[in-house]
Amino acid sequence: MRLKITHKLLLATMLTAGTVSAAELTQLNPAKSQITFVSKQMGVPVDGRFKKFDAKITVDPARPEAGKAQFEIDLASIDTGSDDADSEVKGKSWFNAATFPKATFVSSQVRPLGNNRYEALGKLTIKGTTRDVVAPFSIKQEAGGALFDGSFVLNRLQFKIGEGAWADTATVADEVQVKFKLFVTGASSTR
Amino acid sequence: MRQAQHYTRTAIALHWLMALLIFGAFPLGVYMHELPLSPTKLQLYSYHKWIGITILFAAATRLAWRFSHPAPAMPDMPRWQRIAAHSIHHLLYVLLFAIPISGWLMSSAKGFQTVWFGVIPLPDLLGKDKELGNLLQAVHEALNFALLLLVGAHIAGALKHHFIERDDTLRRMTFRYKGGA
Numbered sequence: 069m070r071l072k073i074t075h076k077l078l079l080a081t082m083l084t085a086g087t088v089s090a091a092e093l094t095q096l097n098p099a100k101s102q103i104t105f106v107s108k109q110m111g112v113p114v115d116g117r118f119k120k121f122d123a124k125i126t127v128d129p130a131r132p133e134a135g136k137a138q139f140e141i142d143l144a145s146i147d148t149g150s151d152d153a154d155s156e157v158k159g160k161s162w163f164n165a166a167t168f169p170k171a172t173f174v175s176s177q178v179r180p181l182g183n184n185r186y187e188a189l190g191k192l193t194i195k196g197t198t199r200d201v202v203a204p205f206s207i208k209q210e211a212g213g214a215l216f217d218g219s220f221v222l223n224r225l226q227f228k229i230g231e232g233a234w235a236d237t238a239t240v241a242d243e244v245q246v247k248f249k250l251f252v253t254g255a256s257s258t259r
Numbered sequence: 260m261r262q263a264q265h266y267t268r269t270a271i272a273l274h275w276l277m278a279l280l281i282f283g284a285f286p287l288g289v290y291m292h293e294l295p296l297s298p299t300k301l302q303l304y305s306y307h308k309w310i311g312i313t314i315l316f317a318a319a320t321r322l323a324w325r326f327s328h329p330a331p332a333m334p335d336m337p338r339w340q341r342i343a344a345h346s347i348h349h350l351l352y353v354l355l356f357a358i359p360i361s362g363w364l365m366s367s368a369k370g371f372q373t374v375w376f377g378v379i380p381l382p383d384l385l386g387k388d389k390e391l392g393n394l395l396q397a398v399h400e401a402l403n404f405a406l407l408l409l410v411g412a413h414i415a416g417a418l419k420h421h422f423i424e425r426d427d428t429l430r431r432m433t434f435r436y437k438g439g440a
Contacts (some may be wrong), residue, residue, distance in 0.1 A: 110305040111377030115370065149370040149387070152296045239298040 091130065093213055093252040096123040098214075100251035102139060105222075108241035120145035125252050129207050129214040130177050133188050139173040143194075154181050161231040167197045188218070196228040205248075213253035263371060267339045270328060273321040277314065284310040285403065290298055298329055301438065305377065308366060311377045313433070315359035322352065334426040340416075354406045361399040367391035 104117040120142035125142045127135030143165040148154050158165040175190040185206050205218025222244045224230055230240055266274075284307055291303040333341060357440035366373045368393035374380045385391065420428035430436050 109301050109371075110374075112305070112372050112374045112380075114372075156296045233298050236298050239301050 078249075091254065092126060092128050094126055095213075095253045096125060097175040097213065097251040097253055098122070102247075102249050104247045105226075106247070108243070110239060114149060116146065116148040118142065118145050119147055123250065123252075125250060127216075128215075129209055132179060132207060134176050135175070137173070137175040137188065137190075139171075141171040143169060143171055152246075161234055162229055164195055173201070191200045192222075192227075195229065197227045199226055203210075203248075210251070213251055216248070216250040216252065219245060219247040262434060263329045265436060267324075267328050267435060268319070268345075269332070270355050271325055271432055271434055273317060273324065277317055277321065280310050280314045280317065281406070284314065285406070288403065304371075308362065308373050309376050311359040311362050312373060312381065314355060315363075318352070318355035321355075331431065332380070334420070334424070334428055336424075343412075347409055350405075351409055351413065354402055354409065358399065358402045358406060361395055361402055365395035365399050367394055368395055 093097050098121070101121075103121050104115060106113050106115055108114070112255060118141050122140050124138045125135070127137065138152050143163045144158055145156055146154060146163070148157055156223070157163055163171075171194040173190055173192045177189040179189065180188050181187055182202065185204060187202050187204045189200065189202050191198050195197075201220055201222070203218050203220040205216050208215040208217065223242050224240075224244050225235060225237070229244075234240060287310070287352045291300060291307060294303070296302040333344060336344075363373050363381060364385050367385040368388050370387040372383055374379060375425060417429045418431075420426050421430070427436070
């Protein structure tokens, strides 16, 4: 009997230890992270980025399938590469950032693709419209954390980004390549 | 080298093609940059850049042609006029290269690559640099102002030869010109 209990205890201890020892990363390091995009204007790729974004992440780089992530991107922090365009895209026909200040992404599932590649499935909400997106990414373990590097194609018209005259895809293509590099560290690590 | 008696048809065609493109790109450039941002503005910028790069390639073709096919001698005129005409021709050639190149560099510095006809990307010879972009914009504008003056003098000279001296200077830049040969 005694032995059995010891066994049970041992088993329980091991299980607990198993969960606790998992190297969970929870802090996004904004200085080492970036969210950028490439739009095509008259066939010309133009780079842009968002300067302000935040995330609630819980992820073990060894088991990303169990991870969860929730992003908030401050749309007014957009940098399109020109002052003209910066003020234009905050306006009503683009992001309407006054009414819809943030874009959000909430992950629902992470699937392994093999070869250290994964895809995050989730819901992307911009300008009051929510759509399912799938974003493939890779994980690179680095000192103090892990770098999640991926991209996906956003069809801007699905979210009414660029209405009226701007809906013309011959001028600004519908497909916008969104790229993210997110450096996530453990809770104890300083930001 | 033997002095040519007349311009070749290719030289004449390139001259007028150039004139046509410049008379398109110049006012377009002046007009478009004051427009508020709109799809039309993006389109006009692209067209302007496409024409500019076309001018650059046409200028290279023309210069190569000019080296292999010398221009006919100028009619008799005072020495100062000959020097003035030659200087203007040389400067015009310089600007036919300098203006498109300054525009190309300016686009790169401002972060908007030049893609000829939306199909053929030109390399960005400069990285994105806002201040350099603004400087190159000023250079591009100054060179165009110089072009305006030079083209004005060029046209005035041609008209003076045609209507006052009544010589063949302007006529020989036409396809119908038969004289001199």
